Amino acid sequence: MSKQTSGKKATQKATGKRNPGTRTGGQGGGRVPAPAAVPAPETGASLAPELSRRRLLGTVGAAGAAGLVVGGAGGALAVTAAQDAAPTALTSIGSTEVAFREARATHQAGITTPLQATGHLVAFDLAPDADRKTAAALLRRWSRTAEELMAGRTPDADTGVALDAGPSSLTVTFGLGHSFFDRTGLTKRRPVQLDPLPDFSADALDPGRSNGDLWIQIGADDALVAFHALRALQKDAAGSARLRWQMNGFNRTPGATAQPRTARNLMGQIDGTNNPKPSDKDFDERIFVARDADQAWMRGGSYAVVRRIRMLLDDWEKRSRHEQEKVIGRRKDNGAPLTGGSETTPMRLDATGSDGLPVIPANAHARIAAPASNQGAALLRRPFSFHDGFREDGAPDAGLLFVCWQADPLRAFTQIQRKLDRGDALSPFLRHEASGLFAVPPAAEPGGYVGRPLLEG
Ligand SMILES: C=CC1=C(C)c2cc3[nH]c(cc4nc(cc5[nH]c(cc1n2)c(C)c5CCC(=O)O)C(CCC(=O)O)=C4C)c(C)c3C=C
Numbered sequence: 076m077s078k079q080t081s082g083k084k085a086t087q088k089a090t091g092k093r094n095p096g097t098r099t100g101g102q103g104g105g106r107v108p109a110p111a112a113v114p115a116p117e118t119g120a121s122l123a124p125e126l127s128r129r130r131l132l133g134t135v136g137a138a139g140a141a142g143l144v145v146g147g148a149g150g151a152l153a154v155t156a157a158q159d160a161a162p163t164a165l166t167s168i169g170s171t172e173v174a175f176r177e178a179r180a181t182h183q184a185g186i187t188t189p190l191q192a193t194g195h196l197v198a199f200d201l202a203p204d205a206d207r208k209t210a211a212a213l214l215r216r217w218s219r220t221a222e223e224l225m226a227g228r229t230p231d232a233d234t235g236v237a238l239d240a241g242p243s244s245l246t247v248t249f250g251l252g253h254s255f256f257d258r259t260g261l262t263k264r265r266p267v268q269l270d271p272l273p274d275f276s277a278d279a280l281d282p283g284r285s286n287g288d289l290w291i292q293i294g295a296d297d298a299l300v301a302f303h304a305l306r307a308l309q310k311d312a313a314g315s316a317r318l319r320w321q322m323n324g325f326n327r328t329p330g331a332t333a334q335p336r337t338a339r340n341l342m343g344q345i346d347g348t349n350n351p352k353p354s355d356k357d358f359d360e361r362i363f364v365a366r367d368a369d370q371a372w373m374r375g376g377s378y379a380v381v382r383r384i385r386m387l388l389d390d391w392e393k394r395s396r397h398e399q400e401k402v403i404g405r406r407k408d409n410g411a412p413l414t415g416g417s418e419t420t421p422m423r424l425d426a427t428g429s430d431g432l433p434v435i436p437a438n439a440h441a442r443i444a445a446p447a448s449n450q451g452a453a454l455l456r457r458p459f460s461f462h463d464g465f466r467e468d469g470a471p472d473a474g475l476l477f478v479c480w481q482a483d484p485l486r487a488f489t490q491i492q493r494k495l496d497r498g499d500a501l502s503p504f505l506r507h508e509a510s511g512l513f514a515v516p517p518a519a520e521p522g523g524y525v526g527r528p529l530l531e532g
């Protein structure tokens with residue numbers, strides 16, 4: 076059914092787990108360089124190690140060896156084979172694989188996985204005549220495709236777009252919207268956590284680009300790999316569901332800086348510093364649905380809130396650096412709180428300056444959004460930046476595809492956004508233009524598919 080292009084399927088668990096916002100520290104993600112098997116381009120059989128090494132080194136020599144995965148930390152020697160061409164050596168970026176289902180992980184990939192360079196967010200609505208069986212068959216097809224592509228394998232009848240790219244940290248994450256449950260006769264099993272988000276005063280939402288029966292988040296460190304996955308999943312949906320909306324985003328390319336750093340957004344701020352870390356004792360409780368939750372099919376799952384937030388960059392960029400820093404409560408250069416220290420130093424919210432005013436202003440974004448201002452509420456932010464060209468007035472149509480993860484959206488996103496809505500210094504520079512809320516079930520069981528316990532339970 077499929078052609079293996081990046082060595083045999085990886086079954087190892089995560090090594091070098093990294094924080095989604097920082098690419099270092101913490102756990103999460105399960106990204107591993109693909110293992111060393113080398114398929115022969117013509118026959119698919121393994122090449123003798125000596126031959127494959129020679130071929131590889133030839134390619135390495137031509138390409139320059141820096142960054143290539145040849146006996147690196149993971150000992151991996153990865154190649155990908157175009158159908159009739161010589162194998163292409165992969166760097167660690169191309170060969171890194173995120174497991175579709177890890178041995179002991181109960182949640183889907185793409186939640187604690189480190190930020191990827193490219194992302195597509197896509198919502199589908201089930202076809203008018205679709206029922207629960209149609210939905211189940213679609214999720215089965217989608218899960219199979221996701222597992223294949225995340226392992227670096229491509230379908231036989233393939234366009235070849237990603238043939239020599241390797242898995243490139245591809246993740247595909249599936250979610251179910253409020254309307255999915257009505258469409259599939261499962262209204263009674265819809266979790267209250269999917270109740271529609273309240274209206275916020277700053278909302279200017281476009282219903283056509285909001286919500287949807289089904290949602291997919293695709294992320295990869297290679298734009299061709301991400302597009303390839305999007306296209307394959309769209310083809311799988313033919314006749315069962317049609318595209319409702321799609322958004323494309325990006326982050327800094329991994330490996331661009333010598334030391335991994337927390338991402339910057341299009342306002343130039345270091346964004347993601349105070350994300351909950353998988354090493355925090357309450358991380359699972361905050362981000363994932365509890366193991367004893369009433370909705371058994373959601374145990375180990377999470378809820379995603381997706382917002383397309385356009386940044387009013389012309390207004391923002393007129394502000395001095397000092398003004399911009401007061402809006403957030405942190406420095407732009409290194410992300411440190413205005414009360415001093417480095418990026419990871421805790422904010423001193425009670426510190427006052429010689430003028431008697433709080434050093435981190437009362438309306439600073441980081442103060443208002445902090446757990447201390449929200450009865451302990453916290454969410455995991457895992458966004459992509461977007462740029463969809465320029466508007467008629469010449470302003471960039473650019474901003475943040477804000478994706479955040481939590482066990483309970485009412486206690487996390489809604490609580491924090493209500494607070495921000497009432498007086499966040501950042502709000503005048505933002506427009507919330509689209510919104511979605513999705514239940515993201517746990518990872519598929521071996522041989523199963525995402526959502527099976529709901530659809531067949
Ligand atoms: C409802 C939740 C949030 C929305 C919407 C949101 C939008 C948004 N934020 C930034 C930039 C930054 N946010 C920062 C911190 C921060 N933001 C939220 C929540 C929302 N942000 C939280 C929970 C936090 C952490 C607060 C804390 O515990 O300290 C920061 C500071 C650095 C960091 O910790 O990440 C920046 C910068 C933008 C640009 C934006 C919308 C486009």
Ligand SMILES: [Fe+2]
Pocket residue numbers: 440444
């Ligand atoms: Fe924020």
